[in-house]
Amino acid sequence: MYEAKIVSYPRTDDSKISLEQFKQLYPLVPAIAKVVNVDQKLLTHTAPRFTHVTKGSVDHGANRPGNKVPASLGALARFGKAGPAIYEVVGKNFLAMFGEDYVFDHTTADLADYPDFKTAFNVPVALNYKLIFDSAKQIKDDDTTEGNQSGAVGPTADPFVFEGANPKPVKPTMKWLMNYLQKHNIGTGATRVSTVSQITAGRTALLHERRGTFSMTNTGIVSAVLTEGTIISSTNATKRLFDLMDQVGKFELPPAQLLTTATQTVTHDMPIMVENADKLHARLGDPEKLVKKYPKKRKKHPGLPVLVKKSSSIKFGAGTTLPKTKLLTCWQAKISRSVLRPNAVRTWTSMARWRNRPTGDINFGALKPRTMCLRRPKKAPRKKAAKKMTK
Structure with a gap:
C-alpha cells in the first residue's frame, strides 16, 4: 500500500506531519471521507492543529493517507484482508484532526460536613471529533465508557463501606x-x-x-x-x-x-x-531431550526397466492409450506381476527415476514415454546349476 502511494511510510518515527504535508492532503479530505464513510458535516475545523502539525521539519511524517485515494475500501482487497481495515483506521484517524473540539461539563462536589469526601466526573456535551475516531478509547486497557454519569448531584450522599484490596493484575493482551x-x-x-x-x-x-x-x-x-x-x-x-x-x-x-x-x-x-x-x-525441571528424526529412506524396488520399442498403440486401464510402445521382454517376472498391472506397459525415462521411485503403485501418467535400449543383464545359470545342486 505504501508502494502504491495509498498510505504513507509505515515505519516512521514521527508523531506529527509537516505543514507542507497538511497542505498537500487538505484537498483530498472529501474524497477520503467518502471512502471511509465519515460525515463531511463533522469536518469543519480547517485550520491545522499544532498538536498534530508542526512548522518544523520531519523525516517521513506521521502515519496518514497517501496522495492516491482508492475508489472504495473494497478496492483495497487486493492487498489482503487487512488492506481495507488499515486504510479505514488511518483515514479516520487523519480526518479526526478536522473535527471540532470535544466539549464536556466537568462536575465536582463534596460533602458539606465532610469536605474531604469529594467526587468529580465529566458529562459529554458534544463529542465532535470523537464521532469520527476516538483514539483515546482505542488504547484503553478496559472497556469503560466515559460520561455515563447523569450529571446531577443530589442534595444528599449515600455512605458505603469501602473495602480496600489490591486490584487484579491486568491481563497481558x-x-x-x-x-x-x-x-x-x-x-x-x-x-x-x-x-x-x-x-x-x-x-x-x-x-x-x-x-x-x-x-x-x-x-x-x-x-x-x-x-x-x-x-x-x-x-x-x-x-x-x-x-x-x-x-x-x-x-x-x-x-x-x-x-x-x-x-x-x-x-x-x-x-x-x-x-x-x-x-x-x-x-x-529437567530439560527435554531433543531426538532428531531423520526421514526414512525409500526402499529400492528390485528389477530393471522394461525394454520397449516403437510399435502400434496398446489400450489398457480406463481407456488410456500407450503411445506406440510394445512390451518385448521383461527380464524379471516379479516386475510384471507386482508392479505392472495387466495390459499396463510404461517406459521409464531414466534409470535414476526407476531406482529412486517410491514403492507401491506407480503414477505412470506423470512419466513421458520414451523408447529405450538397455543392455540385458547377465544370465544366471539355470539348468547346469540345478543339476549340480541335484548331484
Whole structure:
C-alpha cells in the first residue's frame, strides 16, 4: 500500500506531519471521507492543529493517507484482508484532526460536613471529533465508557463501606502490551507490531496467544529467568539506547560513545545471566531431550526397466492409450506381476527415476514415454546349476 502511494511510510518515527504535508492532503479530505464513510458535516475545523502539525521539519511524517485515494475500501482487497481495515483506521484517524473540539461539563462536589469526601466526573456535551475516531478509547486497557454519569448531584450522599484490596493484575493482551511499549516510547508502531509478531510465532516463540491473552512458553520462561535483574531487560535501558541512537543519527553524539554503552551493558549482564542459569532447573525441571528424526529412506524396488520399442498403440486401464510402445521382454517376472498391472506397459525415462521411485503403485501418467535400449543383464545359470545342486 505504501508502494502504491495509498498510505504513507509505515515505519516512521514521527508523531506529527509537516505543514507542507497538511497542505498537500487538505484537498483530498472529501474524497477520503467518502471512502471511509465519515460525515463531511463533522469536518469543519480547517485550520491545522499544532498538536498534530508542526512548522518544523520531519523525516517521513506521521502515519496518514497517501496522495492516491482508492475508489472504495473494497478496492483495497487486493492487498489482503487487512488492506481495507488499515486504510479505514488511518483515514479516520487523519480526518479526526478536522473535527471540532470535544466539549464536556466537568462536575465536582463534596460533602458539606465532610469536605474531604469529594467526587468529580465529566458529562459529554458534544463529542465532535470523537464521532469520527476516538483514539483515546482505542488504547484503553478496559472497556469503560466515559460520561455515563447523569450529571446531577443530589442534595444528599449515600455512605458505603469501602473495602480496600489490591486490584487484579491486568491481563497481558495485545492492547496492553502495545500501550506499555508506547508509554515507554520503545520503538515505532511498525517496529512494535513486527517484534510482537516475531516473538509469538515459530518453534522458538517467547509468547503464546490464546483468545487475545498472552502467556509465556517454556522458551519465554527461560528468557525471563536468565534476564532477571539485568540492564537489557529494563524498559528504561531500552529507551536509553533508542535515545542514544537518535542522538547519533542527529550527529549530537559520537558513535564510539554508543558502542561503549552497549559494551558496558553486556559486561554487566553476562555474570548475572550465568548466575540465573542455575535457577532454570528449579523453575522448569529437567530439560527435554531433543531426538532428531531423520526421514526414512525409500526402499529400492528390485528389477530393471522394461525394454520397449516403437510399435502400434496398446489400450489398457480406463481407456488410456500407450503411445506406440510394445512390451518385448521383461527380464524379471516379479516386475510384471507386482508392479505392472495387466495390459499396463510404461517406459521409464531414466534409470535414476526407476531406482529412486517410491514403492507401491506407480503414477505412470506423470512419466513421458520414451523408447529405450538397455543392455540385458547377465544370465544366471539355470539348468547346469540345478543339476549340480541335484548331484
